[in-house]
Amino acid sequence: MNVIETRELRKEFSVRVRRGLLRRERRTVAAVDGVDLTVQRGELLGYLGPNGAGKSTTLKMLTGVLHPSGGRVTVCGLTPVPQRIQLARRIGVVFGQRSQLWWDLPLRDSFELLRHIYRVPGGEHAARLRRCRDLLDLDEFLDTPVRQLSLGQRMRGELTAALLHGPQILFLDEPTIGLDVVSKQAVRGFLAELGERGDTTIVLTTHDLADIERLCRRIVVIDHGRVVHDGGIDALHARYGSQRRVVVDFDVAPAAPPVLPGVHLESATGPRLVFTLDGSASVGTLVSALTALGGLRDLSVAEPEIEEVIARLYRH
Template identity: 70%
Template sequence: MNAVITTRELRKEFTVRVKTGRFSRARRTVTAVDGVDLTIEAGEMVGYIGPNGAGKSTTLKMLTGILNPTSGHVRVCGLEPVPQRLRLTRNLGVVFGQRSALWWDLPLRESFRLLRHVFDVPRADHAARLAQCRDLLDLDGFLDTPVRQLSLGQRMRGELTAALLHGPRVLFLDEPTIGLDVVSKQAVRGFLSDLGAAGDTTLVLTTHDLADIERLCPRLIVIDHGHVVHDGSVERLHHRYGSHRQVVIDLEADWDPGHAPEGVTAKVDPDDARRVRFHLTPGGPSAGELVARLALRAPLRDMSIVEPDIEDVVARLYQAAPADSAG
């Protein structure tokens, strides 16, 4: 595979003026990104998250050529983002929630037509990509509506289309589902999932909606205080911070502690002696094995699996950083 994004010891510092007295100020250096090393391969779907002020937005601005690094090495699509920004732009698609690539007073269709000329996209290529987006994002019902009259969900689908019409190698997404209703979220997530599965576009997603990360990104990078504190799968994050799936069993009779299989922890619901939660741990039985063993010992009425809450896990990770190393 080919790396489309590489950074080595990437660092960004800002000089700010802070108040030191009633009439005096002093200069202070603030490090927003501090030695970030990344390698992102072609076709990957990567979640890049962190608390406010962690350095994720600064990193994205350096990757897209908006900010010049203080020090370190950065390449995106084989190019240096700042000195080669014009060439890089043709390889990037960007959807940032607070900025629009669409013309506010024009029908959506006209925005797409103008973007073909901006990026000098061959007519046939533009038509083929637009046809794909029209189908997958269901655009036809509002192509002739001025952008200012679109709902938030419709505009986001338009922004995604605008970012992809020139065939970028990398798509940066900042909060693509924020504020969307359930139906619009499902449409955007489904489209991004299909786009990632095709393997032609590398997706880098920043969001506070961790459900987007779990459903779209096999790889999760977490940054805090300018440092990468986790780089791996969501499952690895759960395992590292002690978060496990639960199996909730409803029994026909009150729970007998003697029925508990080895290797699991059982906790009876305080309001219902017939409902028991089992915490699955690495090395213990799987959910299927647990249910099979219990069925031999006690009559079962119902069961469900509760996935671990990634928000709690990430909060725990933030509390551990920066003492923890990336893992």
């Protein structure tokens, strides 16, 4: 079942541009320019793009905050803006720079207020809260006012608040921004377990590519309002020419390194050789050729970093 469907989704804004000393001209800018997107129930989707690409604008249209300028969008079978109240009961939203918690109340009281706002039965609320307390280690600060929480503690509270009414879809916009290493690990571990259960669809936008590697099987990349990639991380590597690196140490430097299609000798420093392999080359073939030379002492294969691949995509 598709829980999100968009066809030719557009959002345009009117901006005023300076023309001369006193004159300004109105211009239309397409923040989202014809996005086609289908997300199935239970998917954990990474939605990426550089600043200003249209990520947050897309999420705001999917959640009913912004009205599309054109195209069609349905979320959980509903049209977000005219059916915003019904949709709010089926989605959870966490924006890294926005809070749905009450600043001066203890965290526990914020959760109780949200239970009444969403009209969640007491038993369901207690069961979901107990699960979040266990997975996110909330107990030590449940009775602390939100204003006294650290950023990592507050983000764990925001995730819990977004899930207590049992949403079908969870929208996350930069959920780990500014968090320390321990808090990031806690949030990632929680989202990974939530994704494995398969009963909640997760749409994640982030600039922290470690979140994407850890959590997402499918990645959609948007740039200048258009989708430029939709697929897995492996497809991304293949499409944008990722290069694996093979580092080899010999007892004695070989007189003639092997020459193979798709394999390039990057450097040779004494008995250490470093090769780069494009998508057409096989590591196994290279290892066989190196072993045949004799005196092979050590070998390591470094897979390309996703940061390198995404940077190449943006430049492209």
